[in-house]
Amino acid sequence: MIDIHALRETPDRVRANCRLRGCKTDVDALIASDREYLETIRAVEDLRALRNRLGKECRDNPAARDQMRQLKQDLAAKEERLEALKKAVDEGLAWLPNFLAEDVPPGAGDADNAPLRFWGDKGDFRFKPRTHDELGDLLGIIDTGRGAKVAQSGFYYWSGAGAQLAMAMFYWAQQALVKRGFRLFMSPCLAKSRTLFGTGYLPFFAEQTYTLANEDLALIGTSEQTLVAYHADETLEAERLPLFYTAFTPCFRTEAGSWGKETRGIFRVHQFHKVEQIVFCLPEDSPRCHDLCQENEEFLLQQLGIPYRVVKVCVGDMGAPGYKKYDIEAWFPGFGGYREVTSNTNLTDFQARRLGIRFQTRDKRRDFVHTISATAITDRAACAILENFQQEDGSVIVPEVLRPYTGFDRLSPPA
RNA sequence: GGAGGGGUGGCUGAGCGGCCGAAAGCGACGGUCUUGAAAACCGUUGGGGCGCAAGCCCCCGUGGGUUCGAAUCCCACCCCCUCCGCCA
Numbered sequence: 487m488i489d490i491h492a493l494r495e496t497p498d499r500v501r502a503n504c505r506l507r508g509c510k511t512d513v514d515a516l517i518a519s520d521r522e523y524l525e526t527i528r529a530v531e532d533l534r535a536l537r538n539r540l541g542k543e544c545r546d547n548p549a550a551r552d553q554m555r556q557l558k559q560d561l562a563a564k565e566e567r568l569e570a571l572k573k574a575v576d577e578g579l580a581w582l583p584n585f586l587a588e589d590v591p592p593g594a595g596d597a598d599n600a601p602l603r604f605w606g607d608k609g610d611f612r613f614k615p616r617t618h619d620e621l622g623d624l625l626g627i628i629d630t631g632r633g634a635k636v637a638q639s640g641f642y643y644w645s646g647a648g649a650q651l652a653m654a655m656f657y658w659a660q661q662a663l664v665k666r667g668f669r670l671f672m673s674p675c676l677a678k679s680r681t682l683f684g685t686g687y688l689p690f691f692a693e694q695t696y697t698l699a700n701e702d703l704a705l706i707g708t709s710e711q712t713l714v715a716y717h718a719d720e721t722l723e724a725e726r727l728p729l730f731y732t733a734f735t736p737c738f739r740t741e742a743g744s745w746g747k748e749t750r751g752i753f754r755v756h757q758f759h760k761v762e763q764i765v766f767c768l769p770e771d772s773p774r775c776h777d778l779c780q781e782n783e784e785f786l787l788q789q790l791g792i793p794y795r796v797v798k799v800c801v802g803d804m805g806a807p808g809y810k811k812y813d814i815e816a817w818f819p820g821f822g823g824y825r826e827v828t829s830n831t832n833l834t835d836f837q838a839r840r841l842g843i844r845f846q847t848r849d850k851r852r853d854f855v856h857t858i859s860a861t862a863i864t865d866r867a868a869c870a871i872l873e874n875f876q877q878e879d880g881s882v883i884v885p886e887v888l889r890p891y892t893g894f895d896r897l898s899p900p901a
Numbered sequence: 902g903g904a905g906g907g908g909u910g911g912c913u914g915a916g917c918g919g920c921c922g923a924a925a926g927c928g929a930c931g932g933u934c935u936u937g938a939a940a941a942c943c944g945u946u947g948g949g950g951c952g953c954a955a956g957c958c959c960c961c962g963u964g965g966g967u968u969c970g971a972a973u974c975c976c977a978c979c980c981c982c983u984c985c986g987c988c989a
Contacts, residue, residue, distance in 0.1 A: 524951075527950080527951065527958085528951065528952085528957095528958095530958080531950090531951065531957060531958040531959085532957085532958090534957085534958055534959085535957055535958070537969095537970095538957095538958090538970095540969080541919080541969065541970050542919080542920095542970090543969090544919085544969040544970065545919060545969085545970080547969095548969085550969070551969040551970090552969085553969090554969040554970080555969070557969095558969085721948090848930090852948095
């Protein structure tokens with residue numbers, strides 16, 4: 487949520503931002519509603535002040551009680567209007583996208599993201615490298631067939647050495663973040679609508695969300711939702727910021743509307759697993775913290791030895807809550823291209839404002855914190871491991887950093 | 902799931918239907934004192950909204966109701982705690 491004062495004081499900036507980000511909100515109608523809201527709240531407060539003054543007389547002046555009854559009717563009518571206006575303004579505001587960093591590149595989709603840097607050696611395969619799903623089949627470690635049988639198409643099992651590899655990777659990544667000052671959480675995997683609204687997933691990604699029937703609960707799309715909302719309605723001491731949080735959870739997404747996109751393998755699925763990085767910080771620190779999360783992401787991929795490139799995400803490929811976002815695209819030799827494995831978003835105060843997460847300094851400066859939400863690692867990195875470290879016979883070399891956790895250094899096809 | 906108890910300011914904890922945004926204690930902050938600290942003493946100490954400001958409005962779990970007037974009475978809901986049952 488943006489600050490409503492921005493709408494009042496710099497409407498042109500908000501209009502331009504909406505146009506740029508393809509927001510369908512009628513900004514002028516919203517401004518009109520807000521203007522009437524302000525008028526109405528002043529009128530209501532005047533009536534309330536009158537009521538409060540009159541109320542004091544009522545004790546020993548019965549005549550004032552009759553006036554009071556009349557006043558109450560007037561007030562009730564105005565309050566009803568006020569409530570309707572507030573609802574209209576809130577709904578309009580809920581759909582306004584965050585402002586953008588100045589250096590966000592223009593563009594409509596992921597093809598327009600701006601590559602920033604490349605890391606790693608793509609290696610040269612003297613055979614035709616297999617895709618992760620082919621390797622998953624060959625090694626017997628990814629089972630989409632049974633995922634569909636048991637749950638639905640779009641679900642899968644990691645099994646055997648593959649599950650060990652994935653769990654090793656997740657555990658290793660968690661530990662790496664803890665060493666870098668993150669506090670590890672195990673979080674709920676369901677959250678209420680207020681939590682999803684507060685983190686910006688509602689209303690913007692409503693169709694991506696699995697909700698439970700007869701409950702105000704949804705499966706989380708990411709632990710960002712539960713980690714950020716952890717501090718909802720709290721005022722954090724500025725001296726203790728920034729806070730670095732991490733969790734490992736499953737992430738559930740309906741992927742409505744992405745039929746036919748990247749259907750091979752387990753690249754786009756209804757349930758994946760993620761180690762997340764969340765930061766709460768002072769507004770002036772968010773660019774630095776954003777970069778810090780980026781370093782962590784790159785550190786992890788470098789340790790694993792996966793070649794990648796970093797792209798600065800363009801306007802059209804960034805969700806409405808985002809202010810600035812980097813993606814890392816890992817090299818997938820079997821696929822023959824770069825594919826997104828992490829993303830790292832500075833949300834500025836967008837989530838904090840919705841959730842009421844503030845900071846206070848010793849000298850009583852109070853404002854909303856900024857939040858950063860960044861991937862540390864997901865199943866997709868395990869897929870990249872498979873493709874990058876595959877051998878001609880289909881076996882896969884385990885990255886050295888994971889071997890203490892897998893207990894083996896190679897995944898081999900069954901004899 | 903069954904039975905009981907409870908939700909008030911950072912915490913503990915008072916609050917006859919009007920004088921309560923709310924006693925008191927603790928904590929925190931500022932000051933006096935001290936070489937420094939502690940102790941003692943004095944003072945300050947919730948948040949949100951509207952307004953240039955003075956100031957006004959709102960908030961005692963949430964939403965309704967009674968009343969001229971509700972933290973205080975009534976109803977519904979939510980949440981927490983204890984005991985019992987079931988259980989990873």
